Amino acid sequence: MAGLTHSAFRRLVSDFGGHGALFTEMLCGRWLRAENLRTSAATRRRAQEGPVIYQLMIAEPTEVPAIMACLAQLEPAGVDLNCACPTPNVRHAGAGSALFEDRERLAAILTAMRRELAGPLTVKIRLGLPREGWRAQLADRLRLFADCGVDAVILHPRFADEKLRRRARHELLPELASATRLPIIASGDLHGPELLRRNPEHFAGVSGLMIGRMAVVQPWLFRAWRSEPVAPDYLDVWQRFVRYVREDFPERKVFHRIKAFTAYYARNFHFGHTLLAATQSATDLAPLTEKATRFLSSAPQPALHPDVAGLA
Ligand SMILES: Cc1cc2nc3c(=O)[nH]c(=O)nc-3n(C[C@H](O)[C@H](O)[C@H](O)COP(=O)(O)O)c2cc1C
Structure with a gap:
């Protein structure tokens, strides 16, 4: 994709x-x-x-x-x-x-x-x-x-x-x-x-x-899917993704890659629109990281049925 x-x-x-x-x-x-x-x-x-x-x-x-x-x-x-x-x-x-x-x-x-x-x-x-x-x-x-x-x-x-x-x-x-x-x-x-x-x-x-x-x-x-339930540490997964992107991409491309991923990742949470809004309004990586970290470290309630409606 x-x-x-x-x-x-x-x-x-x-x-x-x-x-x-x-x-x-x-x-x-x-x-x-x-x-x-x-x-x-x-x-x-x-x-x-x-x-x-x-x-x-x-x-x-x-x-x-x-x-x-x-x-x-x-x-x-x-x-x-x-x-x-x-x-x-x-x-x-x-x-x-x-x-x-x-x-x-x-x-x-x-x-x-x-x-x-x-x-x-x-x-x-x-x-x-x-x-x-x-x-x-x-x-x-x-x-x-x-x-x-x-x-x-x-x-x-x-x-x-x-x-x-x-x-x-x-x-x-x-x-x-x-x-x-x-x-x-x-x-x-x-x-x-x-x-x-x-x-x-x-x-x-x-x-x-x-x-x-x-x-x-x-x-x-x-x-x-292969029948092993997973209880992810949401903050750790997001931070790991950020680290991996920073390792691979030049600085000017990092922000957009993380922003794109976070818009999807937000679907995991009942109040994911808060994370989404923070992601969309951020203009560079520092505020995005700050807002995402705050949201993800606040034990956000998982969505009952995460979906992809409207994601494109
Ligand atoms: C942002 C985005 C990028 C995509 N890029 C590709 C692509 O590069 N190649 C491709 O074959 N399909 C691409 N697709 C289509 C997906 O592979 C897939 O066929 C489509 O999203 C429906 O499957 P899904 O419901 O599992 O997402 C993309 C879809 C989206 C939303």
């Missing part, structure tokens, strides 16, 4: 454990070619994170060999092509959910990626645009992915133009998973095991789950 799932955050998640693979933020392929990958905070990875899949934004097939050669230096556990992002500037560049629409370019990019990559290759998609024939288009893309040697598909069952406040259409997962022999990893609104217990039929054909926003709210979620 852009601005959120950098190595400092993944390090925090891996302090708790319980996860399978972790994903980077979407990294622009062109940017990778210009960056010093040995020192960049965006591409950094630590052994304790376990397998890390690097997610790429690519729009131009001819650029694939050079991008993959750069990425090879990092020895990724796998590479994911973003064909899901609905953000206007990403679509405008012909990447993300716009690439999903362009069959020829999509095939050329995936074929070139497969040629360059021996390890796992995945794609992240939405349902496409909500128009007549979306099902046929999606079935066609799933066939294309299999033909191009993709290993798994991460499916976020919202249409390409839908905001996150609309619920993910989990009920479509069985039908879509049965349309392909590729493993389907479901993404979207998977905030805890209760949902799977409530509607097991939606997830029966699914091979894996990808958790986004709720894992930022609760970096211990993966461990808790």
